[in-house]
Amino acid sequence: MSNDDLVEAIREVDCFQGIHEEDLGQIAKMGRVIEFAANEIVFREGDTALSSYVVVSGTLSLEVCAPGIGCRRLSTIRDGEFLGWSPVLDNFHMTVTARTVTICHLIELPKDQLLALCERSPHFGYVFMRGVAQTLARRLSAARMQLLNLFGDEAETNAADG
């Protein structure tokens, strides 16, 4: 993947919308493209939070494993999305397990370098953190919808009175 391709892939991600070209170049420079086969673990719940990722292509599932219920897949992340908020929000550990569903190409962004860029470029830091917050807000909203168990009882969707 050329540096230009890397820049374009990063530019597509919501979290990086509106950042300066110079900062975009810095992120591309720190990025490393990794290919994962299907059904590979990218990181596990509880791993030390060292890197965030940009999904260039492919689909991953986020899952939580627990004794008695096994591994439950909670959501999926697709190309153009940001993966791994824990490292940049100074969480020490990853909160879920990320497993590839299909072949995936990810750009690995080391936490230390991302946060150092935030320090050096407050504009980048603001735009990026705001983007991370918006991504998290959407995922929270989606999680709330899932909690409502909308399809547990479909009485509301049809034949409500019957």
Added chain:
Amino acid sequence: MSATPQSMRGTNPWTPRPFRIEGIIAELTSVWTFCLSPEEGDSPSFQPGQFNMLYVPGFGEAAISISSSTYDIPQLQHTFRAVGNVTGALSRLREGDQIGVRGPFGNSWPVMQLPGKNVIFVAGGIGLAPLRPVIEYTLQNRTEYEKLKLIYGAKSPDVLLYRREFSRWTDAGLEIEVTVDRGTPHWQGHIGVVTEIMRPFPGDPEQTQVLVCGPEVMMRFVAREAISLGVPPAQVFLSLERNMKCAMGMCGVCQFGPEFICKDGPVFPFNRIQQYLRLEDL
């Protein structure tokens, strides 16, 4: 489309007309599609989005959306889930049995506003049933529309309604994205809720109409997401389901603010009803 209740021409809208169950399709656990033909005369014409009152003697009536294509008039289809007294009685009927049908009632999806636009259908669970006639309608007239996309959410991969139709719909020019709340080990598709796969939004939001049917909470979230993506609220249409008794706007059971869902709906533009969707006791 007309908001006036329409009954079968020449019949009393209060009197159920006898229909024979010509076929029963077991769709999912507790979900069936009845294929109905009138005992006498022709099936009534209808608009996509309208519903009929299905009557089971001794049990009563239930409002069920018409789920067949408007191009397939001779046989009327209704997909329902057995959730109560009437639908439970319907589920025990067999091919050849007779039921009563009143209708069609209610308004329709805004089919006259769709040509030249992108149309996004967002369905949740069995909410795909009321959308099927308008999906079929747009696919029959595919050249009149820009992008056509179905975003469909369900509880799990094994409860996707009309899955047998998906490849035909895709071949006819409908993009389909499916998401489930709970993935199985073999599920390769999306896991999550429908709002998550509304991004990236296909096409210019101002030139897009969004047609939504599913659990009411889901429709609220979808409308909010569509508006945040730039779709004007008047171009987001929801099909509401409430207790409907008379289907004529007379009994008041389905009153929703100043609207009667059976007569003024069931399809409403979001801007007309959004203030009432927030009220818990409506």
